[in-house]
Amino acid sequence: MMRLLIATDAWRPQINGVVRSLEYMAAEAPGFGAEVTFLTPERFRSCPMPTYPEIRLSLAVPGVVSRFIEATGPTHVHIATEGPIGLATRWACRQQGRAFTTSYHTRFPEYLSARLPIPEAWSYSAIRRFHNGGRAVMVSTPSLERELLSRGFRNIRRWTRGVDTQLFRPRGERILDVGAPVFLYVGRVAVEKNLESFLCLDLPGTKVIVGDGPARTELERKYPQTRFLGALAGEDLARVYASSDVFVFPSLTDTFGIVLLEALASGLPIAAYPVTGPLDVVGASGCGVLKDDLREAALAALEIPKDRCRSYGETFTWRESARQFFSNIEAVHTAA
Template sequence: MRVLIATDAWRPQINGVVRSLEHMAEEAPRFGAEVIFLTPERFRSFPMPTYPEIRLSLTRPGIVARILDEVEPTHVHIATEGPIGLAMRLACSRQGRSFTTSYHTRFPEYVAARTPIPESWSYRALLRFHQSARAMMVSTPSLERELTGRGFRNIMRWTRGVDTTLFRPRNERVLDAAAPVFLYVGRVAVEKNLEAFLGLDLPGTKVIVGDGPSRAEVAVKYPAARFLGPLTGEDLARVYASADVFVFPSLTDTFGIVLLEALASGLPIAAFPVTGPMDVIGSSGCGILKENLREAALEALDIPHESCRAYGETFTWQESARQFFSNIETAHAGP
């Protein structure tokens, strides 16, 4: 199996899409697969309006068609609905190639938070994008039910994993901060609903890891919080292990790999009862999901860290990759 994956999300971006694709490619040899990426590195690009950290590629279906001919993949997967994804979709349609897609990001909600474009318009565009795919992969049962209700079809499940060797409980605490430490890791952007966390009256210290277009604004507005900027690898893992509760205020994430990183590090979760946290936490008892986020954060302090670690260890990148490649084979085996 030789899989060409088209993605607009790629390094140096730090997000769940990039991490999922990277780990899946690392596991590919286990399943007799070779993965080749078509990313913004191949094209000129410009910063996305209102979100300069994301760059939009300048490409055309003709260029992508030539790349398809050069690579000669047995399968094509389109990971994102950006310029590269759109060009790949059109090139595949013109060549009569079948392809699969995945739904990672709630673009309609993100667009509506930044522009006056209604969510319904964006969902119609996404439905048109995905409806000609052999299958569309989603990360959770809740998201599958929601998108089915919006008219999406041919949905398959593709879960996520975590590096439990890197993200683990540790004896050292690298944060010089008053306890308890309530941690957030992710983009600092309006769609992440971060102010729902920063505005809470909580004891101890709020720590924010990540960057984004809203960072300067919220750092001034909430001076008591600690903003550490973007962290990766050991630096990030040590911060997780130095916290007491992981707070996830997002209402729009489709999964939240940071939830798995927190659990593997032994952190209980405090979040709203929405898609993502509901699916990840489930009935595990490793988090508190409430409409009152302050109560959830305080109650989560009583959850044993050992239970969170044990539950986090049940999520692996190997299983995630197995699902991905199995989905591709199943989707193309049909009529």
């Protein structure tokens, strides 16, 4: 039996792709002969993250983390994030001589440079050292793998993502009482998501934003014709997807975008820039339009059949995602 400890700074009540991915890995673990324990912010005091108070930073003490790992006795440790818990866990693993893997979910260098005068090269140097200290770093797409290899990252393994196709599906009812067509965005409402490149577009119908974040107040003031619904989850979120016509993904920095899979499973075509994430998920599937002109992409996506998107979305399963995840961990132990 594999006893896996997953250390993560991203955890409930946060709603994001990291949290969802880890929850699904834990749910699938028994089928792969694994038992999962989490080390999360729930075990520590925390403080608000500068410039992003919705996210709290754990005051993780390396000694406490080290004792927790010893008491848990995992056969392997996976570090999901590069925050305080991730750093303390990395330190403890190196002190104890334990093997660990990491995963690269978020472009922190780009996010930092969008808020603070910190050169991306400095941040990438630190992030590269963090990940290269493990047995392997898991990434979600071929494009991201190529990019990180060019930046000096080593031992990269692929770990794709999945979607709950029972929850996210086309539905007969439309719950949004707004003018059609509906152009939808789901995700954090923050500067790094490049939302204004979507909100400023001259499009028919209605733009709808689902999510919360530090930029929401300012964007609501600036774009009063856009419907901001706040953060939604579960059935409430799934029904909004099913009530929309096109999913617009303006981000230039996401490493994957689980929301793309949720949209496809709901029957929504994608409009996005031709960058990492959309290029890998949509590709040549015919289920989206990727253009540097986001308005052209959004209008052209209206012509894509919803059943084509649904069929393609059904090919992304959490079972396959978990198979890759646990196979990566087994492989690094076998190679040791």
